[in-house]
Amino acid sequence: MTTLADALVSWHSKHGRHDLPWQHDRTPWRVWVSEIMLQQTQVATVIPYYERFMRRFPDVCALADAPLDEVLHLWSGLGYYARARNLHRAAQRVRDDFGGVFPTDFAAVESLPGIGRSTAGAILALSREARFPILDGNVKRVMARRFGITGSPGERAVEQRLWALAEEHTPHVAVGAYTQAIMDLGATVCVRTRPLCALCPLREECHAYRTHRQHLIPAPRARSRTARRVREVVMLIAQREDGAVLLERRPPQGIWGGLWCLPEFASESAARGYAAAELRAEIEARPLAQVPHAFTHFDLVITPLLAQCREARAGAGTRDADQLLWYDMRAPARVGLPAPIQQILASLT
Ligand code: SF4
Structure with a gap:
């Protein structure tokens, strides 16, 4: 046999x-x-x-x-x-x-x-x-x-x-x-x-x-009755006059752990406060188009805020300077960038 x-x-x-x-x-x-x-x-x-x-x-x-x-x-x-x-x-x-x-x-x-x-x-x-x-x-x-x-x-x-x-x-x-x-x-x-x-x-x-039961075996996973969670965040695109953009390394655990990301805030006002106080940056009046990204268990919606920095100064106070990087898109550092961040940066050029 x-x-x-x-x-x-x-x-x-x-x-x-x-x-x-x-x-x-x-x-x-x-x-x-x-x-x-x-x-x-x-x-x-x-x-x-x-x-x-x-x-x-x-x-x-x-x-x-x-x-x-x-x-x-x-x-x-x-x-x-x-x-x-x-x-x-x-x-x-x-x-x-x-x-x-x-x-x-x-x-x-x-x-x-x-x-x-x-x-x-x-x-x-x-x-x-x-x-x-x-x-x-x-x-x-x-x-x-x-x-x-x-x-x-x-x-x-x-x-x-x-x-x-x-x-x-x-x-x-x-x-x-x-x-x-x-x-x-x-x-x-x-x-x-x-x-x-x-x-x-x-x-x-x-x-x-x-037995014509291909569609029943293996048993489909039980669908969650709760609606899919949506998380909304604001991300600051702080750009210097030379074009470099400020990135921040994410904590080693959690989503995008260890990758470099735009600084993230819970609200537009928090992002504006940080830009003004720590970067002496001016945020453009209107946010850019939102960027959605699907994770396995939730959807992330990013609102990017573009800010022009008058001075190349960052990281004092609330953010750890060792975890900040001015990312030059013409000579990019070899670091990990999540796909939506790559997408946002590409839209600037
Ligand atoms: S093993 Fe899968 S593909 Fe093969 S006959 Fe069975 S159900 Fe069809």
Whole structure:
């Protein structure tokens, strides 16, 4: 009888993706970076970021030795910046605790910041042919449909059943090919809405297909009854006569942690007060067009206020001067900028 792994590996050899940048020269380092970038992010978006990142950081020690600003600079626009901060910390752990060599021991891999059970399994399976199951969001969906596991994968009991199935069906040979195949099937065929069952090698045995319940398995997440939260902030674009714009580094934790941002205020009057008192800047009468930005759990609406500074003086009093930077858009510093801030700055030129 054809096993699930045989069917997937055979399908992948003919129909899977084989030319993605991280599929060549599969070192733990290259696979690790790709697995982190691909979390919650589409392949097409990741490719240019991945290539730039690998050019700048060809090995784990190059990343470990780099300043965090440089790391966030190369991650700017990719979102979920905790991934980049954790990757940087983890690279330093590999450099300091493992002599710069990625560990082979599963528990050691899983102990690194930003690496959970599934990511640890994927790195070791893809780069070392070590037999460990994976269970990312795509694989959960494939397993749940194929074996008719109802309930939400977010529930502990459901997740445990899925892990048990993932463990049982991970093959003892060609584990790297199987891992790549099941991830690809979930990403390209067994997609969340309207899976392409006609192209699927698991169709004959698939519980969801045979019972026409693809849309019910896995159980959709319960929708929150509360309205999506909207947060409104005012951001000051303080611009000097030479064109440089004042940026402030955000705290290491929280949204856009460690990235550089326009100074943020709760109200227009607070921004005006700061501009007048600390920058001796004049704010233009009318705010610029609002910039919306969607986070996972809320919407941010930014009202940018443009202020012309007569003097290059900033940071006294309420703001920490070490966390301020006059950003020259003609010779930009290599720091991390959130996408909406890049958008606002681009609109000035
Ligand atoms: S037959 Fe359809 S639902 Fe079942 S695993 Fe394949 S793509 Fe998913």
